[in-house]
Amino acid sequence: MKKSIKAKMLMIFILIFTILATNSIWAIINFNRLNNSIDNIMESNYRTIVAAQNMIVALERQDSAELTQMFTVDGSAEKIFLENEKEFIKWLARAEDNITEIGEADILIIINEMYTQYIKQFNELIRIQTNDGPGAARDYYYNEILPVFESTKEECRNLLNLNQNAMLDRRDRAKAIGKNASYSTILLSIITILIGLILAIYISNKMIKPIYNLIEKIKGITEGDYSQQLDIDSSDEIGELAREFNTMTRKLESYEVLNIKKLMKEKQKAEAIVESISDGIIVTDENNKILLVNRAAEKGLGIREKEVLNRHFLETIKREEIFQMIDEVKNSEDIKSYKKYINITVTTDEKTRHYRINVRPIMDKDGDNVGVVTLMQDITKLKEIDDMKSDFVSTVSHEFRTPLTSISMAAGLLLDKTSGEINENQAELLEAIIEDNERLKNLVSDLLDLSKFESGKVTMDIELQDINEMIEYAVKQFRQRAKDRNISLEIDVKENMPKVNADFNKISWVLTNLVGNALRYTPRDGSGKIVIKAKETANKILVSVADNGKGIAEEYQERIFSKFIQVKDDNGDEKGGTGLGLAISKEIINAHGGEIWVDSKLGDGSIFYFSLYVGT
Incomplete structure (x- = not known):
């Protein structure tokens, strides 16, 4: 009959649970016996012990009262004697109600008789002291009362010792029960452990070992050896898995040659496409090591691919500005928080070329950044034409x-x-x-x-400046205009922001230009909103001017920082201005060592960003 792994495991677990249940029940029985024994010790003798102790205390106080009575006549000693008489009788009654040991009843009868005699003698003592004087009373006390007091006290001690010895006997019996319970529980535990070990070895040999064998074979497949086969002859799920695995490896082995050819063909095709691109391409991994460089990038940077592969970017390409941009893109969670391109100048073999560097992250299917692609667009001709213009x-x-x-x-x-x-x-x-x-x-x-x-003929008056003051200075001239146009104008900047290295007038001019542009394109129906923010990022302050206007089409987002470029409205008209404001703003920010860019989407408004270095 075919038994599945499920059935085998179920039988093993039932056996283990049965043994554990037996062990637990046995332990519970022993613990109950031990608990009952302890309860007996505490309940049966403790009350009598307390009663005997309190009777001794009451008796000693009465004796003290008798001695006092012989030397005073104010009646206070008699009062103390009577109070302790009540106390003695109370505890004697409790002891009589809790007789648990052999001989305890006889002791209590003796105590009762002797105490009755003791009370009578006290009364006689008072009479003798009254009639015959203190001397006769002292003689009567030492000859008659004191022996009865000592005898009664001794009997109380006998009652106390009887119950204490009984408690010790029960304690010894409880220890014996506990010791036997411990030994029996240990024995059952050892038996359980041995059975568990035997079952574990059985499971390891029958079930786990084939799985380890499967893992080793799979490792061989991952290393490219598709000839792996499992030698398992069983009718359960493990055997079925082994047969399916062997079938899979045979098919993989037959597909291997075909797949290698296809992969090589695709790889060559991809490399050919990359090499044919006229722009330079550099691919780096998450550790900033270079994975790919095409010919255009080799030529532009004066490097050779075989010399830079698998080496850190800065180790072979000494361009801090490019690496800084790669690092920002790689570590940034928000693509809006970094500039999308920079322009650099490269001089090799006494030739100067100008490139626009675009950097984009490489994301896997889970959205994790696994690398960066850097594109080098040759803009030398455009730069020369722009300079001429x-x-x-x-x-x-x-x-x-x-x-x-x-x-x-x-x-x-x-x-x-x-x-x-x-x-x-x-x-x-x-x-x-x-x-x-x-x-x-x-x-x-x-x-x-x-x-x-x-x-480069403009002189910058760069000093430590408060970014809050520059924003307030630039915005205050627009508050009335914004109010007249029914537009909300807000500043969202934390106090005590680090100061920046900046020319106050030049940066204020940039802010004025950005806010003025935002007012020009923001709706005036009461929904218009402009927000100026500033936050610290690394060693820079990032300033943003956001509006909820019509937004800027993607084809304009890079061009608007060029001269004479203006975004047209819905009617195709340009909304005033000379088209030079953003171009001048770009030059001012670049002169400060910062960057300026825009993030916008049609219908969602625009956010203009620029960065300034924190002052030192």
Whole structure:
């Protein structure tokens, strides 16, 4: 008959439970016997012992009262004698109600008789003292009363000793019961342990050993040896498992060659795709060791893949800014808390190239970060074109300042009627000229400021600054405007934030620009909300300006920090401004050694971030 593992285990457990139950019942019986013996000791003799002790105490107090009576006549000694007489009789009655030992009743009869005589003698003592004087009373006490007192006291001691000896006998019997119970329980426990060991060895040989054998075979498979076979001949589940395992290994062995070919083909295909990408690619693991480098990255950084593989990033690539970005991405739980790209300049073989570094985490199916992919986009041509454009704009801006000033002055003189009277239409045209001229002058001023930042000609007055003060300074000019537009403007910054290294006016200008942009794109129906926050992260302060406006499309999120880029509204129109504010803000933050970026989603608003170093 085929027996399953379940049936075998059930039979073994039933046997073990039966033995344990027998052991437990035997222990309970012995403990009950021991408990009953202890109860007998405590209940049967303890009351009589207490009664005997209290009778002795009462008797001794009465004797003291008699001695006092012979030397005083105030009646206090007689009162004490009578009080202790009541006490003696009370405890004598309790002893008579608790007779448990042989001979105890006879002792109590003697005590009762002698005590009755003792009471009578006390009364006689009082009479003699009254009639014959203290001398006769003392003679009567020592000759008649004292022997009766000693005899009565001795009988009380006999009662006490009788019950104490009985308690000692019962204690010895309880010890014997406990000793026998211990020996019998130990014997049963040893038998139980031996049976358990025998069953454990049986289970190990019959069930566990084949499982260990299976584990060893599986380890061989994980090492690539698919020829593993189990030699188990049984009809239970273990045997069924062994047969299925052997079938699986035979199939795995037949698929091995085919799978290796497919994997090699896929690997070669993936490597070919990576190598064909014109942008540089570096893949690092969770320990920042390099796993892959394509040709473009080799060329851009002047390295060789075989020399850097499985080595720490900074050990072979001396680019702290790239590693810092990789480390932030790897250790950050929130992708919004780090910048999505940086621009770097690399000089190799006397050639200078410009790259935009994008870093993205590699997540497994459980959402755990297992590595980082770093993409190096070559933006050298774009940088050169941008520099040319910046030079051109700077030159043109300088050339525009003088004629714009002249136009402004001339239009102002004409409008003031300095050169003669003008009609209403002419005045409107002159006002339009002055307004457009002012806009152009602001544009030229912004362009010149931007040109100075890009060329590094702007001097920064960097000192230790309070981030709370800069935020308050920048926000206060917008409070009335926000109130007029029915927009909530909040500051959420903790007190006693660390101070930062910053130019107060420049950072205030950045905050003013970000808050002004938020006001421009936030709804005015009462639901609009702008929140400025600051928090400490590592050795930096991260400042954010969040709104619940329409948001920024993804294709604009990197471009808006370039010159003349503005996000259009729902009608396709640009909401004022010169398109230079964010470009200037970027240059200011970069000049402070920080970073600025945006996180936004259409319909969910936008959050602009920038970072500043904590002051030292």
